[in-house]
Amino acid sequence: MKKVLRIVLIVVGVAVVIATFVFLYNKSKKEPVKYEIKKARIDNVSSKTVATGSVVPRKEVEVKPQVSGIVDELYVEAGNIVKKDQVLARIKIIPDMVNLNGAESRLNQAKIRMEDARQDYDRQKELFDRKVISQSEFQKTVTAYNEAREEMDGAENNLQLIKEGVTRKSQKTTNTLIRSTIDGMVLDVPIKVGNSVIQANTFNAGTTIATIADMRDMIFLGKIDETEVGKLKAEMPLQISIGAIPDEKFPAFLEYVSPKGVEQNGAIQFEIKANVQLKESRFIRSGYSANADIVLDRKDSVLVVDESIVQFSGDSAFVEVLTTKDPQTFKKQYVKTGLSDGLKIEILEGVTLNDELKGEKIDPKKKLESSTDKQKESTKK
Secondary structure, eight states: HHHHHHHHHHHHHHHHHHHHHHHHHHHHHHHHHHHHHHOEEEEEEEEEEEEEEEEEESEEEEEEESOOEEEEEEEEOOOOOOOOTTTEEEEEEEEOOOHHHHHHHHHHHHHHHHHHHHHHHHHHHHHTTTOSSSSHHHOOOHHHHHHHHHHHHHHHHHHHHHHSSSSSSTTTOOOTTEEEESSEEEOOOOOOOTTTEEOOBBTOOOOEEEEEEEEESSSEEEEEEHHHHHTTOOOEEEEEETTTTTOOOOEEEEEEEEEEEEEEEEEEEEEEEEEEEOOOOOOOTEEEEEEEEEEEEEEEEEEEGGGGGGGGEETTTEEEEEEEEEETEEEEEEEEEEEEEEEEEEEEOOOTTOOOOEEEEEEEEEHHHHHHHHHHHHHHH
16 A cells, blocks of 8 residues: 555656646747738828928018117007008107207308398399399399308208208108008017117118018928938928917928028038918917928829838848748848838839738737736726
């Protein structure tokens, strides 16, 4: 009996050892690597580039004074809509003392000459009335008198112009009234009442009274890299994405590509301009940052695959085609590629719609987690 029991224990022990080895062996065996299976499909593909820039008015002007002085009155503020020739501000002239002194001296001299000419005119007229002198001699006196009077009027106007920037004869065309040069919206009024302003001259650009722009005509002003500029041409369609309005895109058409590049951060950039098609329901502010998606090329209804499954080696490209399913084995298949958008790529030769292609490696852990999540969702339902 003891002998039988010993044999049983030995058999059980051996079985346990064998089972342990089998378990450890199976556990240590690597599971065969599996890959997702992808297929070619018919789809549209386009090649795009992105230009960065901003949306600005096509017409934006800085209104500057024609005279120097002090801002006496302001009639507009930022956001106002103005018409061409509408008065924006009034300038009070602060006369130059040298010019003022010269103008006053000129007026005094003109008055002296005028008084002398008037007295001579009175004497000559009396003689002419008594027929002592001829008509021609009297006419010379009349001419001299008129010239003296005109000179005095000119001196008076000059003095008033220096003092006030306006003469009696030109009240409406005075340079002290600053007028808008275009129809549009006032974007900025950088001065205040009481500020000193100077007119534009050879040495100074002058003080800006107001910045005005036509907000109904906006353009995209941006930069594009030299590697893409050769593919651009006039009237190409663009899609403008504005950072401040993320839920909308605005169509545009390319109008201008600069013939000269500028180096920025080690790369050559070319300026481009595009006409933005505005929407009546949206007000676009000047200076919004924006990106322009430019379609360089497009093909519709062509054979494409995910670009991630295409492998490149030198000048060649290939995919891996499934030959057996269990275990999965693949063979290399060279292909000829076409247009790419970064996510999918056109296949010209080498692959058909029926081919099963090697995709990404399947992670068992992710697969298990996905299965567990699905079970939880089913339980909740």
